[in-house]
Amino acid sequence: MKMPLPDDGVIARRGDIVAAMRGIVPGEGVIVDEEELKVFECDGLLAYRQLPLIVVLPETTEQVSRILRYCHENGVKVVPRGAGTGLSGGALPLADGITLGLGKFNKILEIDFYNRCVVAQPGVTNLSITSAVDGDGYYYAPDPSSRIACSIGGNVAENAGGMHCLKYGLTTNNLLAVEMVLMSGEVVRLGGKHLDSGGLDLMGVVTGSEGLLGVITEVTVRILPKPTSARVVLLGFPSSNAGGRCVAGIIGAGIIPGAMEMMDKPAIAAMEQFVSSGYWLDVEAILIVELDGPEVEVDHLLGVVEGIARDVGCSHVRVSEGEDERRQFWAGRMSAFPSVGRLSPDYMTMDGTIPRHQLPAVLTRMAQLSDSYGLRVANVFHAGDGNLHPLILYDANRPGEMEKAEAFGADILRLCVEVGGVLSGEHGIGVEKRDLMGDMFTDQDMVQQSRLKCAFDGHGLLNPGKVFPILHRCAEMGKLNVRDGRLPFPDIPRF
Amino acid sequence: MKMPLPDDGVIARRGDIVAAMRGIVPGEGVIVDEEELKVFECDGLLAYRQLPLIVVLPETTEQVSRILRYCHENGVKVVPRGAGTGLSGGALPLADGITLGLGKFNKILEIDFYNRCVVAQPGVTNLSITSAVDGDGYYYAPDPSSRIACSIGGNVAENAGGMHCLKYGLTTNNLLAVEMVLMSGEVVRLGGKHLDSGGLDLMGVVTGSEGLLGVITEVTVRILPKPTSARVVLLGFPSSNAGGRCVAGIIGAGIIPGAMEMMDKPAIAAMEQFVSSGYWLDVEAILIVELDGPEVEVDHLLGVVEGIARDVGCSHVRVSEGEDERRQFWAGRMSAFPSVGRLSPDYMTMDGTIPRHQLPAVLTRMAQLSDSYGLRVANVFHAGDGNLHPLILYDANRPGEMEKAEAFGADILRLCVEVGGVLSGEHGIGVEKRDLMGDMFTDQDMVQQSRLKCAFDGHGLLNPGKVFPILHRCAEMGKLNVRDGRLPFPDIPRF
Numbered sequence: 001m002k003m004p005l006p007d008d009g010v011i012a013r014r015g016d017i018v019a020a021m022r023g024i025v026p027g028e029g030v031i032v033d034e035e036e037l038k039v040f041e042c043d044g045l046l047a048y049r050q051l052p053l054i055v056v057l058p059e060t061t062e063q064v065s066r067i068l069r070y071c072h073e074n075g076v077k078v079v080p081r082g083a084g085t086g087l088s089g090g091a092l093p094l095a096d097g098i099t100l101g102l103g104k105f106n107k108i109l110e111i112d113f114y115n116r117c118v119v120a121q122p123g124v125t126n127l128s129i130t131s132a133v134d135g136d137g138y139y140y141a142p143d144p145s146s147r148i149a150c151s152i153g154g155n156v157a158e159n160a161g162g163m164h165c166l167k168y169g170l171t172t173n174n175l176l177a178v179e180m181v182l183m184s185g186e187v188v189r190l191g192g193k194h195l196d197s198g199g200l201d202l203m204g205v206v207t208g209s210e211g212l213l214g215v216i217t218e219v220t221v222r223i224l225p226k227p228t229s230a231r232v233v234l235l236g237f238p239s240s241n242a243g244g245r246c247v248a249g250i251i252g253a254g255i256i257p258g259a260m261e262m263m264d265k266p267a268i269a270a271m272e273q274f275v276s277s278g279y280w281l282d283v284e285a286i287l288i289v290e291l292d293g294p295e296v297e298v299d300h301l302l303g304v305v306e307g308i309a310r311d312v313g314c315s316h317v318r319v320s321e322g323e324d325e326r327r328q329f330w331a332g333r334m335s336a337f338p339s340v341g342r343l344s345p346d347y348m349t350m351d352g353t354i355p356r357h358q359l360p361a362v363l364t365r366m367a368q369l370s371d372s373y374g375l376r377v378a379n380v381f382h383a384g385d386g387n388l389h390p391l392i393l394y395d396a397n398r399p400g401e402m403e404k405a406e407a408f409g410a411d412i413l414r415l416c417v418e419v420g421g422v423l424s425g426e427h428g429i430g431v432e433k434r435d436l437m438g439d440m441f442t443d444q445d446m447v448q449q450s451r452l453k454c455a456f457d458g459h460g461l462l463n464p465g466k467v468f469p470i471l472h473r474c475a476e477m478g479k480l481n482v483r484d485g486r487l488p489f490p491d492i493p494r495f
Numbered sequence: 496m497k498m499p500l501p502d503d504g505v506i507a508r509r510g511d512i513v514a515a516m517r518g519i520v521p522g523e524g525v526i527v528d529e530e531e532l533k534v535f536e537c538d539g540l541l542a543y544r545q546l547p548l549i550v551v552l553p554e555t556t557e558q559v560s561r562i563l564r565y566c567h568e569n570g571v572k573v574v575p576r577g578a579g580t581g582l583s584g585g586a587l588p589l590a591d592g593i594t595l596g597l598g599k600f601n602k603i604l605e606i607d608f609y610n611r612c613v614v615a616q617p618g619v620t621n622l623s624i625t626s627a628v629d630g631d632g633y634y635y636a637p638d639p640s641s642r643i644a645c646s647i648g649g650n651v652a653e654n655a656g657g658m659h660c661l662k663y664g665l666t667t668n669n670l671l672a673v674e675m676v677l678m679s680g681e682v683v684r685l686g687g688k689h690l691d692s693g694g695l696d697l698m699g700v701v702t703g704s705e706g707l708l709g710v711i712t713e714v715t716v717r718i719l720p721k722p723t724s725a726r727v728v729l730l731g732f733p734s735s736n737a738g739g740r741c742v743a744g745i746i747g748a749g750i751i752p753g754a755m756e757m758m759d760k761p762a763i764a765a766m767e768q769f770v771s772s773g774y775w776l777d778v779e780a781i782l783i784v785e786l787d788g789p790e791v792e793v794d795h796l797l798g799v800v801e802g803i804a805r806d807v808g809c810s811h812v813r814v815s816e817g818e819d820e821r822r823q824f825w826a827g828r829m830s831a832f833p834s835v836g837r838l839s840p841d842y843m844t845m846d847g848t849i850p851r852h853q854l855p856a857v858l859t860r861m862a863q864l865s866d867s868y869g870l871r872v873a874n875v876f877h878a879g880d881g882n883l884h885p886l887i888l889y890d891a892n893r894p895g896e897m898e899k900a901e902a903f904g905a906d907i908l909r910l911c912v913e914v915g916g917v918l919s920g921e922h923g924i925g926v927e928k929r930d931l932m933g934d935m936f937t938d939q940d941m942v943q944q945s946r947l948k949c950a951f952d953g954h955g956l957l958n959p960g961k962v963f964p965i966l967h968r969c970a971e972m973g974k975l976n977v978r979d980g981r982l983p984f985p986d987i988p989r990f
Contacts, residue, residue, distance in 0.1 A: 204699020
C-alpha cells in the first residue's frame with residue numbers, strides 16, 4: 001500500500017500550526033510530544049502506523065469549526081478520529097496532517113423516550129447509549145463487536161454494523177440527525193427527530209463517508225424497546241454447505257432472526273478452547289440463530305427453524321433454556337477475535353459481503369486459496385446478511401508473510417465482488433481496501449463519488465488517501481468527461 | 496409562485512430538438528401535438544399547469560442516456576416524470592424543457608425470494624410489486640394512498656411514505672439499489688442486493704432528490720413477509736387533545752403499531768358520509784390503531800392500547816373481529832381524499848411533520864388560522880410519526896380564494912417548522928413548498944445542498960425550478976463563501 005508523500009512545506013510550518021491550534025484549543029488539547037503522539041499512530045488496522053504532525057483534541061463545536069477553517073485556509077490536511085477502533089485504517093494519521101480527536105466529546109446530551117431517541121456527542125461509546133436507557137427497557141440496536149470501546153461518531157463515519165443488524169439495520173437505519181462541521185468551518189445540522197425533511201438527503205451520504213465529508217460533532221440515534229424474549233438455537237452441520245442451505249431456508253421462509261451467525265471448524269475450535277460455550281467439535285459448521293419477540297412467537301419460530309435445519313441435514317441441535325444459557329451460547333462467538341488471536345501471532349480481519357446462496361462456493365474457493373498461500377483462515381460470518389469475516393492467520397515476524405496475508409485478503413475480496421457481492425459489510429474501505437475500489441466500482445461510479453467529495457471539501461484536505469485510489473483535483477472536475485469508460489487522469493499519480 | 500421565464504432560444508430550436516429526439520426514440524415515443532401534450536401539463540398538484548416543450552417516452556436505459564447527453568450538450572432542460580401522481584408539483588413541465596416520461600418502463604424484471612427483493616423498471620406501479628409477490632406471502636411495505644397508480648420510480652424520487660411507514664419505514668428504508676442515468680448521459684448503478692458497499696452512499700442522497708440528480712431507470716426494493724395477523728382498534732375521543740395524549744402513551748410504552756392514523760371531526764363526517772365504516776359522529780377525533788404480528792402478541796397489545804386509551808379519556812372503543820371488519824374500519828380512512836373532495840369544489844392537500852407532543856397545540860392554532868382565513872380544514876394524520884395532512888377546502892372559481900388557501904397552507908407549514916417539525920413528511924418539496932425552504936434550512940444548509948446538486952448536474956438542467964428557491968450557478972460555487980449567514984447572490988433572481 002503506497003501512501004502519498006508528505007508535503008515538506010506543511011511540515012516546515014509545524015510551529016505556526018501548533019501556535020494557531022493553541023490559540024483555538026486551550027490547555028492540554030494540543031499534543032506535539034512524540035511519545036504522546038505515538039498513542040495515535042494507528043487505529044484498529046494495526047499493520048499501518050504513522051505519527052501524525054500533531055493531535056488536536058477540541059471540546060466544542062465552535063473549536064472544531066475554527067480548527068477546520070484554519071486548516072482549510074492554510075492547506076493543512078485533517079484526519080478525524082473517534083475511539084480509534086476502526087478496522088480499515090480510516091483514522092490512520094498523516095505525517096503532514098492534524099489528527100483531530102473527538103475523545104472529549106463524551107457526553108450524552110438528551111434522552112427522549114417520547115420521540116424514542118438519544119442525542120449524544122460523537123465520542124460517547126456505542127454501549128454507553130444502551131446503558132443509558134437500559135433501565136427503562138430500551139436499547140440502541142447496532143452492536144459492533146467493539147461496542148464497549150468504539151464511539152458513536154465513528155459508527156456514523158463507518159456506517160457500523162453488528163450481529164443484530166440483520167433484523168434491525170446498520171447505523172444508517174438507526175440514525176436520525178447529525179451536527180457536522182464542513183472543512184470550510186461551516187456548521188450544518190442534518191435530519192432531526194422526524195421523518196424525511198425535504199431537500200437533498202445530506203445525512204444519507206454523510207453516513208459511512210469515513211471522515212471525507214465533514215467532522216460530526218453531535219448525533220441523534222433511534223432507540224428501540226427491548227424484545228420481550230429472546231432464545232438461541234445452536235445448530236451443528238456436517239458441512240458448511242448444509243449450513244448455508246439452512247440459512248437459505250430460514251430467510252426463504254420469511255423468517256428474520258434477531259441474529260444468525262455461522263462459524264467454520266477452525267473458528268469453532270479456537271472459540272471453544274478459549275471459552276466453553278458448549279460448541280460441538282465434531283461438526284464442520286455451527287449456526288447460532290437468535291429469535292426475539294413475544295414468547296409464543298419465539299417458541300413457534302424455534303420449531304420452524306429446527307424443522308428447516310433437520311431437512312438440510314443438521315446433525316446437532318440445542319435450544320437455550322433461560323437467559324444464562326443464551327448468554328453462554330453467545331460467549332464463544334462474542335470472543336471470536338481474542339480466541340483466534342491465540343492461534344497465531346497475528347491475524348487480519350477481513351470484511352466482505354456476498355449473496356447468501358454463494359456461501360458454499362466461496363468457502364470452497366477460500367479453502368483452495370488458503371492452501372495455495374500456505375496461510376490458515378478461520379471464518380465467522382453474519383450469515384443472515386451474507387457478511388463474511390475471514391480471519392487470516394499469519395506471523396508478521398516472518399519476512400513477506402504480512403504481504404502474503406494482504407494478497408490473500410485481496411483475493412478473498414475480489415472473489416466476493418466476482419460472485420456478485422461487495423468489498424465491505426461494515427468495516428469501511430479506509431486504506432485497507434482502497435486499492436480494490438476499482439474492482440467493485442466502475443470509473444463512472446468513482447468519478448461521481450469524487451464529484452460529491454469535491455462538493456464538500458473542494459481542496460481535498462479532509463482525510464485524503466482514504467477510500468479513493470485516485471485523488472481528484474476538484475478544480476478540474478468541471479472539465480472532466482469520461483471517454484470510453486476511462487478516466488482522463490494520466491498525470492495524477494496513484495499513490 | 497413565480498416560475499422562471501422560459502428561454503426563447505431553446506423554444507426557437509424546438510424543431511431541431513424534436514428531430515434529435517426522433518433519432519433516439521423511434522415510433523410514437525416523441526409527443527409534439529398540443530392536444531396530446533395537455534395530458535402531461537400537470538401532476539397531482541393540479542393548481543399548477545404548464546405545457547411542456549415536448550414529451551419523450553423512451554423504452555430503454557440507452558435511450559435515456561442518449562436523450563440526457565443530447566440535452567446536456569445542447570442546454571435543454573429536462574423534467575423527469577413517473578405516473579404524475581406527485582402532490583408537490585415535482586413533475587410540473589417547463590415551457591422550454593422536455594418532459595421525460597418513464598411510463599414505458601413498466602416491467603418487473605426479477606422476483607428474488609431468496610434475497611427477499613424485487614427488481615423492477617421505474618414505471619411499475621407501487622401496488623403491482625405487492626401483487627407480484629402476494630401469492631407467496633410477501634408484500635412491499637411503503638403504501639402511499641396513490642399506490643394503485645403511482646410508480647415505484649416516482650416513489651424513489653419523492654421518498655414516498657404511507658400509512659404503514661411508522662413501523663416499516665419510508666421508501667429510503669426499503670430500497671436496495673437503483674440504476675440511474677446522470678444528466679451527462681453516464682449510467683451509474685448504486686447499491687445492490689446487499690449491505691453497505693463502501694464508498695460514498697450515492698443511493699442515500701438520490702432517494703428523495705425529486706428528479707434533480709438523475710433519472711432512475713431500474714430499482715431493487717426489499718419485500719417483507721406478510722404479518723401473520725393484523726387487527727384494528729378504533730378509538731373515539733372527546734377532544735383531539737385526548738387523542739394526541741393516547742398517541743403519546745402508545746409510543747411511550749414502546750409499542751410500534753403497524754399503523755396509527757388520526758382524523759378530526761370534519762374529516763370523520765366526510766368519510767362516514769362517503770363510505771360507511773362505522774365511525775362515530777359524536778366524537779372530536781378518531782384514532783385507528785393497527786397491530787400486526789403473531790396473533791397472541793396482537794391480542795396482548797390490543798389490551799395494552801385499550802388501557803392507555805381509557806386512561807386518557809377515550810369514550811368509544813371497537814376492535815375488528817375478522818378480516819372483513821378490519822377492511823371496513825380502514826375503508827373510510829382509505830377514501831379520505833375523495834370523501835373530502837365532495838365537501839368542496841377544490842381542496843389542497845398539505846403535508847408537514849411535527850414532534851408528536853405538539854399535536855394539540857398545532858391543532859388549536861390551525862383552527863384559529865381556519866377562522867381568520869375563512870377557509871375550512873379537515874385533518875387526517877399519520878399520527879404515529881407526527882405527519883399531518885390538513886386538507887384545505889376552497890373554491891378556485893372564487894377570485895383570490897386559491898391564493899388565500901395557499902397562504903393558509905404556507906402558514907400551517909411555517910407553524911410545523913416553528914414547533915420543531917419540518918416542511919414535508921412524504922410528498923416532497925417540488926414547487927409547492929419551494930419558497931418555504933428558507934424557513935426550514937439555514938443558508939449554509941442550502942448552499943451545501945446546491946453544491947451537491949452541482950456535483951450531479953453542473954449545468955442545472957435537470958428539473959430546475961423545483962425544491963430550491965434559488966438556482967445557483969454551479970461554476971460560481973467554488974468561489975462562494977457564506978458571510979454573516981447570508982448568501983452572496985444579490986444578482987440571482989428568485990423566481
